Amino acid sequence: MKINCDLGESFGSWCKGQDELVMPLIDQANIACGFHAGDPQIMENTVKLAIENNVEIGAHPGYPDLIGFGRRPYSCDLLELRSILLYQIGALQAMCSSLGTKVCYVKPHGALYHSMMKNEEVMKCIVQTLSSLPFQLSLMVQASTEHGKHIDIASSLGVKLIFEAFADRSYVDHNNLAGREIPNSVKHDSDEIFLNIKNMKENHQVVSISGEVIDMNMDTICLHGDNESSLLALEKLHRVGL
Template structure:
């Protein structure tokens, strides 16, 4: 299972994450496009790191919400949201081309990601925007109990999906992520490692209510915001290689 991580989320003099330490241990980099984090210099530096470590690159667009780090939902028309996505994807696509790299996929960020997984209209807009971009791109979405339906929606617009699971998050019985506001929604190290092993060995996770939920995931999302996180990514990577 390939590891993906959100990167390039610094801005100007403000630094977030440990991109240099994370990049050698992941397979896919979701790079911020400037609307929730990132700027031209940060994009360029992140792309250079990805090229150095032969990491696949993806666009990580969000609602235009830099103040809220893209974590606030916004009411946008279908056209507004589509143009918002085109703008951000084109930015990282162009920067990637300058570095001799090819953009491979799109993974929405924050509130936009959550909204598209709970609102079929928004998911449809995102799918159609990515499918109509003038180069082939895949779309990364959450693997849930509705993945077959989501795949059918993607097939209608000839879009390839990448289904992802989360190493550190607790799941509902439907396969959605438990709200961060609830205790236990973010796993400690031992629970996280147990969830990764369960995914790799059985293709399931144990939900908040104790149910076994099958998840057919292609990629596993990890986070490297601190030194402990880097060590954890290395441990997860070793488990994936063993599997």
């Protein structure tokens, strides 16, 4: 099972995350495309870092909200959403093409990701946008009990889905991520994060805050590079060879 991480989320002289330490430890890099974080030079440098470490590159587009880091609700119609996606994916693809590589998949960021998982019309719009491109891109979505419905939407337009679970975030019952306003929604215990990764890899399961064991169809595990505990868990993962 692969490990993915959101990277390239610095902006100008403002630095976020530990990309150079994280990149050698992961399989897939979700690179910010300038709307919620990132800028042209940071995007290009992050692509170069991914190439150096043989890491698969994904576009990480968000709503146009640098101040709110793309985590605030944003209202737009589906035509605008399509343009927002094309603009960001196209920018990253140009960076990749100039360096002899390519974008392999798309993982929406923050509020856009949550909109996609809650609103079927948003999911359809994203899938339709990807299917309209002259190159093939997969779509990374949250592993869910509704994965059959999501597969139907994507497969009807020839788009492959990649299902992810989150090792450094807490789950509430019925397979939902805990909101960031809930205590311990972001985990900061590296041993707990490591055990979550181990359980996901070996059993394809997560455990909710209440103790509910949730079986999941997952292809990749997400960790956040700006979380020091996640980096420690990743380092341990490599030391023990999991």
